[in-house]
Amino acid sequence: MSTAQGGPYERAHRPTRPEGAPTVDRRSAIRQAALRLFASQGYRSTTMTDIGAAVGIRGPSLYKHVASKHELLAEIMIDTMDQLIADNAAAVAGTDDVREQLRRSTEAHIRYHARHRLEAFVGNREIGSLEQADQDRVLSRRSDYERRFRELIERGVAEGAFCVRSARIASYSILDMGIGVSSWFHEGGEFSVDQLAYHYGDTALRIVGARHPGPAPQEHDLPLG
Known part of the structure; x- marks a missing residue:
């Protein structure tokens, strides 16, 4: 699966990026970090804080890239x-x-x-x-x-x-x-x-x-x- 382009679901749910907004590469990195954490410690045991920490994003800034771990x-x-x-x-x-x-x-x-x-x-x-x-x-x-x-x-x-x-x-x-x-x-x-x-x-x-x-x-x- 190409995480750089994403599948139909991701393309359909990705908001249009205004000038100065985060790049798709950052969202892809978040998604890959989430995948690794879901695999290693389980979805329910993974928090958005865990995902943000894995890519060096703190607190509310993560929600500029993704709405939820679900x-x-x-x-x-x-x-x-x-x-x-x-x-x-x-x-x-x-x-x-x-x-x-x-x-x-x-x-x-x-x-x-x-x-x-x-x-x-x-x-x-x-x-x-x-x-x-x-x-x-x-x-x-x-x-x-x-x-x-x-x-x-x-x-x-x-x-x-x-x-x-x-x-x-x-x-x-x-x-x-x-x-x-x-x-x-x-x-x-x-x-x-x-x-x-x-x-x-x-x-x-x-x-x-x-x-x-x-x-x-x-x-x-x-x-x-």
Whole structure:
């Protein structure tokens, strides 16, 4: 997710900046500080004072940049889902082959969760901290995102490419892999993000019983051991 530009929610809720007002970069820094604090100590235990201290802003000055910590949480969670949906749409756009579409969708899902671990962690843990209207917005986007995987799997079954008893359970299983990756992956470890994405893409095809899986990874694609 690009915090420099922000997602649809942030753009819709960002006031026009008058002359001499704080820059978007400062707001982005506040949002990133809030994300780190929400992840490390929890949303409810984080105060606006904590967030201000993390970026060197004291007291009421923080409210020139953001209205509340709830606004920050809602932006983070809604923009996360918007980015996942956009990545999914881009992943399937380049091919009509249902097997390749599922692989690419899974790879995009894994890449996001590997590169945005804090967003994934906060989004998974703090859904109950959102006010109802924003919680509904997040849950609606989550349903849309899951449905994209499920309908892809259902299409694969209808075309004879996949063999699975429950497309819904299969889609949940694939989506859960992203949450797992966000909990343990770190840069500089045994696998690169791309290697990890390919591995999980292959696993997704096995979950749906793909009858003709894609080509096996080349020797240089995945580390030995």
